[in-house]
Amino acid sequence: MDQLSMFGEGGKSEGLPQDVLAYTPALFNAHESSTFLGALIADTPWEQRVVKMYGKEMLTPRLTAWYGDENKNYAYTGNRFHPLPWTPALLAIKERIEPLSGVRFNSVLLNYYRDGNDSVAWHADDETELGKQPVIASVSFGQMRRFDIRHKINHDRKYSVRLENGSLLLMKGDLQQHWEHRVAKSTTPMKARVNLTFRIIQ
Numbered sequence: 160m161d162q163l164s165m166f167g168e169g170g171k172s173e174g175l176p177q178d179v180l181a182y183t184p185a186l187f188n189a190h191e192s193s194t195f196l197g198a199l200i201a202d203t204p205w206e207q208r209v210v211k212m213y214g215k216e217m218l219t220p221r222l223t224a225w226y227g228d229e230n231k232n233y234a235y236t237g238n239r240f241h242p243l244p245w246t247p248a249l250l251a252i253k254e255r256i257e258p259l260s261g262v263r264f265n266s267v268l269l270n271y272y273r274d275g276n277d278s279v280a281w282h283a284d285d286e287t288e289l290g291k292q293p294v295i296a297s298v299s300f301g302q303m304r305r306f307d308i309r310h311k312i313n314h315d316r317k318y319s320v321r322l323e324n325g326s327l328l329l330m331k332g333d334l335q336q337h338w339e340h341r342v343a344k345s346t347t348p349m350k351a352r353v354n355l356t357f358r359i360i361q
């Protein structure tokens with residue numbers, strides 16, 4: 160499904176209305192995006208976390224880092240994150256997206272997809288500390304990757320958005336309650352991508 164038909168005009172798109180997703184391509188220009196990509200890859204203390212999935216311990220198939228206000232801890236797939244302090248680069252990105260998001264974020268999860276083998280499995284960001292209808296702002300730098308969305312109960316209701324270099328995807332409303340999302344592995348070669356999901360921890 161292509162980018163535009165998904166956000167079909169006049170509310171035509173069935174299932175995934177504009178009140179749960181808003182996509183802004185090229186919020187950051189090509190120069191800014193490659194500068195942020197390089198700096199974030201180089202300057203972030205990336206970790207590969209161990210998660211428990213179906214009772215088995217596995218390494219997450221990507222690298223992550225957690226930043227935010229000091230008092231905001233976050234539990235995620237059996238891990239407790241103590242956030243690193245905000246950096247000037249992260250604050251600059253946060254200031255650019257807050258006017259479009261209509262909220263103030265207090266934390267950000269960074270994901271580093273080194274190549275097509277890195278991924279994030281189907282999930283919803285529906286942890287209680289994110290609140291009932293969380294606003295999550297997802298910023299992408301580097302390699303364009305496909306972001307798939309499916310209905311939690313009816314898996315045939317499925318959409319994809321291409322998250323391009325420098326883009327912003329706002330997730331809000333009932334999205335986390337009724338839908339889940341992933342970034343699948345790719346068999347075609349993929350270059351590096353860094354994704355930042357800004358969140359509000361209650």
Ligand SMILES: O=C(O)CCC(=O)C(=O)O
Pocket residue numbers: 268270279284297306322340341342354356
């Ligand atoms: O990399 C992405 O676009 C999605 C990341 C994501 O879903 C998450 O961090 O919860």
Ligand SMILES: [Fe+2]
Pocket residue numbers: 282283284340
């Ligand atoms: Fe997510």
